[in-house]
Amino acid sequence: MTTTDAAVTLADIEAARELIKDVVRRTPVEGSRTLSDRVGGPVHFKCENLQRAGSFKLRGAYTRLVRLSAEERAAGVVAASAGNHAQGVALAAQLLGIRSTIFMPHGAPLPKMQATRAYGAEVKLHGYTLDEAIPEALRFAEETGAVFIHPFDHRDIVSGQGTVGLEILEQVPDVKTVVVCTGGGGLVAGTAVAVKTLRPDVRVVAVQAEGAAAYPASLAAGHPVALERMATMADGIAVGCPGPVPFGLVERYVDDVLTVSEESLSKALLLCLERAKLVVEPAGAAACAAVMDNPTAFEPPVVVVLSGGNIDPLLLHRVLQHGLAAAGRYLSFRALISDRPGGLHGLMGELAAVDASVMEVEHVRTGAHLRLNEVEVAVQVETRGPEHAADVLNRLRDAGYRVELN
Numbered sequence: 001m002t003t004t005d006a007a008v009t010l011a012d013i014e015a016a017r018e019l020i021k022d023v024v025r026r027t028p029v030e031g032s033r034t035l036s037d038r039v040g041g042p043v044h045f046k047c048e049n050l051q052r053a054g055s056f057k058l059r060g061a062y063t064r065l066v067r068l069s070a071e072e073r074a075a076g077v078v079a080a081s082a083g084n085h086a087q088g089v090a091l092a093a094q095l096l097g098i099r100s101t102i103f104m105p106h107g108a109p110l111p112k113m114q115a116t117r118a119y120g121a122e123v124k125l126h127g128y129t130l131d132e133a134i135p136e137a138l139r140f141a142e143e144t145g146a147v148f149i150h151p152f153d154h155r156d157i158v159s160g161q162g163t164v165g166l167e168i169l170e171q172v173p174d175v176k177t178v179v180v181c182t183g184g185g186g187l188v189a190g191t192a193v194a195v196k197t198l199r200p201d202v203r204v205v206a207v208q209a210e211g212a213a214a215y216p217a218s219l220a221a222g223h224p225v226a227l228e229r230m231a232t233m234a235d236g237i238a239v240g241c242p243g244p245v246p247f248g249l250v251e252r253y254v255d256d257v258l259t260v261s262e263e264s265l266s267k268a269l270l271l272c273l274e275r276a277k278l279v280v281e282p283a284g285a286a287a288c289a290a291v292m293d294n295p296t297a298f299e300p301p302v303v304v305v306l307s308g309g310n311i312d313p314l315l316l317h318r319v320l321q322h323g324l325a326a327a328g329r330y331l332s333f334r335a336l337i338s339d340r341p342g343g344l345h346g347l348m349g350e351l352a353a354v355d356a357s358v359m360e361v362e363h364v365r366t367g368a369h370l371r372l373n374e375v376e377v378a379v380q381v382e383t384r385g386p387e388h389a390a391d392v393l394n395r396l397r398d399a400g401y402r403v404e405l406n
Helices: 010-020 033-039 057-066 070-075 084-096 110-118 130-144 155-161 163-171 186-198 215-221 244-253 262-274 283-293 313-326 343-353 386-398
Strands: 029-031 043-047 077-080 100-104 122-125 177-181 203-209 256-260 302-306 330-338 357-364 374-382 403-405
Touching: 010 057, 010 155, 010 163, 010 186, 033 043, 033 283, 033 302, 043 163, 057 084, 057 155, 077 084, 077 130, 084 100, 084 110, 100 110, 100 130, 110 122, 155 163, 155 186, 155 244, 163 186, 163 302, 177 186, 177 283, 186 203, 186 244, 203 215, 203 283, 215 244, 215 256, 256 262, 256 283, 262 283, 262 313, 283 302, 313 330, 330 343, 330 386, 343 357, 343 374, 343 386, 386 403
Parallel strands: 043 302, 077 100, 100 122, 177 203, 177 302, 203 256
Antiparallel strands: 029 043, 330 374, 330 403, 357 374
């Protein structure tokens, strides 16, 4: 199938909306005062993290499955996913009475695995990345006759995801910039077709995790190029190679592709939770991270798509700690103190004097670098921000403590 043969049009997206209107939730748009202040104009969150099954994926999955023939439905469907597409396919299959099998990589978040099974799918684990799980799902399809439901490389999938773009234009009619989390590209491709066809003046920006950013090199080469390796906490957008269908649409309709660091993803997730009261997974926060990184680069009104909210609570805890540290509100350091009575009390007194809240203390009494009368303590404190963290460190060093950051 060539890119031209696979082209998705506004009519395709409008037809998909009719198919899914009684199944998919029209997700809310919420203003963000915090980001609006930074950008200098209105910034809105398109909350696909509040979609059924926790992400935008149901839109494309249901569009694809509802169009299967009776014979294809009888054969069942198979998909490969790190979690969100899995849940979208499993829920769509359940609603339509279709048997589903989902291949997930080892290490996929447990809540996503459990939710997928709860929707009636049979879950099989294979490989450690989505790019390893997909070939196994394809082999299963060939052996059993089940219909393979690709996570992003199909016209119906892209058309269904594009309904997000239609809703954005209706909910924020004066929008100037739309920022979209991007992995394989199905969401940003469909959204861009809808938005740019109806409003060519609107800028559409794709955002990838820099540790799994296949689009910049692919666009530079003029064709999909596979990454040699990936490393990111944003498992939902960890895709090693764009598909031909979304690639051609991204190439034509998307204005910019940006990348964000793991630190930026952590900060964005923290902002969504703390300021917007929204639970968002790292992949779903990528667009927010890009706006936080360079707020003046986005003309308001801005719509930031929060693509998903399916996050393992254990990962959420670790990411929030990382985000607090990145924001200068979580300080972790080591210091040498006297092993005599009162040594720790003195250190705690210095911290109390600058209003630093101690969260954890660990003693290390042996080590080649320690003198007989010394103890090393590893301390974690909560601070009010970067300036306060700097004040804490300066106070300790002025008091004569040798301090090293962890």
